[in-house]
Amino acid sequence: KQEVTQIPAALSVPEGENLVLNCSFTDSAIYNLQWFRQDPGKGLTSLLLIQSSQREQTSGRLNASLDKSSGRSTLYIAASQPGDSATYLCAPSDTGRRALTFGSGTRLQVQP
Amino acid sequence: GAVVSQHPSWVICKSGTSVKIECRSLDFQATTMFWYRQFPKQSLMLMATSNEGSKATYEQGVEKDKFLINHASLTLSTLTVTSAHPEDSSFYICSARELSGGLNQPQHFGDGTRLSIL
Numbered sequence: 001k002q003e004v005t006q007i008p009a010a011l012s013v014p015e016g017e018n019l020v021l022n023c024s025f026t027d028s029a030i031y032n033l034q035w036f037r038q039d040p041g042k043g044l045t046s047l048l049l050i051q052s053s054q055r056e057q058t059s060g061r062l063n064a065s066l067d068k069s070s071g072r073s074t075l076y077i078a079a080s081q082p083g084d085s086a087t088y089l090c091a092p093s094d095t096g097r098r099a100l101t102f103g104s105g106t107r108l109q110v111q112p
Numbered sequence: 113g114a115v116v117s118q119h120p121s122w123v124i125c126k127s128g129t130s131v132k133i134e135c136r137s138l139d140f141q142a143t144t145m146f147w148y149r150q151f152p153k154q155s156l157m158l159m160a161t162s163n164e165g166s167k168a169t170y171e172q173g174v175e176k177d178k179f180l181i182n183h184a185s186l187t188l189s190t191l192t193v194t195s196a197h198p199e200d201s202s203f204y205i206c207s208a209r210e211l212s213g214g215l216n217q218p219q220h221f222g223d224g225t226r227l228s229i230l
Contacts, residue, residue, distance in 0.1 A: 034218055043118070043205055043223035044156075089155065093219075097169070098209060099146055100219060102155040 002027045004103035006090055012109040019077040021106045023090030028071050030092040034100065035064050035075050037086040044089065048075070080110045114140050116208050118222025125196065126230055132192045133225045135206030141186035142208035146219070147179075150203040159204075162189040196229045203227075 003026045013019060023033075032051045036044040048064040050057045050073065056065040063076040073090055087107045091100035115138040123131050135145055143164045148156040160181055161169040168181035178200075180192040189208075193200055205224040210217040 036221075041203075041226070044207075044221040046218045046220065049218040097144065097161050098219075099158050099161055100156075100207070101158070102148075104155045 002030075002092060002094065002101040004090060004092065004101050006088075006103035006106050008106055009104065010107040010109075012111065013080060014111050015080060015082060017080050017110075019080055019108070021075040021077070021088050021090075021108075023073040023075070023103055025071045025073075025090075025092045025101070027092075027094075028068050029095055030068060031095045031098055033064075033066055033073050033090065033092045035062075035073075036089045036091065038089060038105070039086050047088075077108075080108075082110045082112045084108060085110050114208075114210055114220045116206065116220045116222040118206055118225055120225060121223060122226045122228075124228045124230065127197050128195055129229075130192055130194045131196055131227060132190055133204055133206075133227075135189045135191070135208070135222055137187045137208045137210075137220070140208075140210045142210065143186060145183060145189040145206055145208045147181065147189075147191050148205050148207070150205065150224075156205065159191075162206075164189075193227065196227070198229045201227055201229045 007022045034049045035047045048057045050066040061078040066073045087105040089105045090103045117136045119134045145162040147159045150156045162183040164183045170176045183189040207219040207221045
């Protein structure tokens with residue numbers, strides 16, 4: 001059974017800092033991995049999807065890397081802004097049904 | 113972009129009531145939809161996989177007779193919480209993956225349904 005761990009659980013930084021959020025998973029037989037953000041009481045917004053054959057994916061200020069063999073992914077946020085404040089979730093997809101297993105998330109607070 | 117609509121967004125009802133939640137893919141077709149549940153301050157847990165035209169696949173510990181899933185078309189899946197009790201109060205959220213464009217399409221999530229049973 002896949003288990004996903006995200007570190008740190010919470011993070012508070014001043015505006016403008018570059019951040020690294022870490023995700024580790026126990027079963028490296030994944031199909032792809034998605035990073036999401038979740039605002040309080042809201043649904044999920046997909047940020048990036050990395051295919052199992054890829055090493056990284058970029059979208060604007062966000063960059064996600066994947067090391068499938070070691071079971072790790074990182075989300076890099078450049079020049080953080082208060083609007084980035086949210087919970088960030090990492091979710092690898094299994095190779096069968098493509099269901100996602102979620103970590104507990106990293107709660108990010110960017111101070112203005 | 114792909115949009116998943118979930119309805120209702122908020123439900124408050126009495127214990128013993130059955131509640132139906134709809135999940136629609138608005139601009140794409142999805143043979144598979146997923147239902148997740150999220151308790152306060154916890155992450156999302158997969159409840160079941162909804163397959164168009166066939167029976168849903170439930171995760172261990174999820175009662176299929178309590179959480180009825182119907183996936184009658186390529187754009188609609190419904191989750192019915194039967195005879196709901198306070199312990200069923202949670203945030204329910206669905207996701208769908210586009211049928212076209214290959215198997216590496218991202219999953220798109222609805223906005224979720226907050227269910228409160230009194």
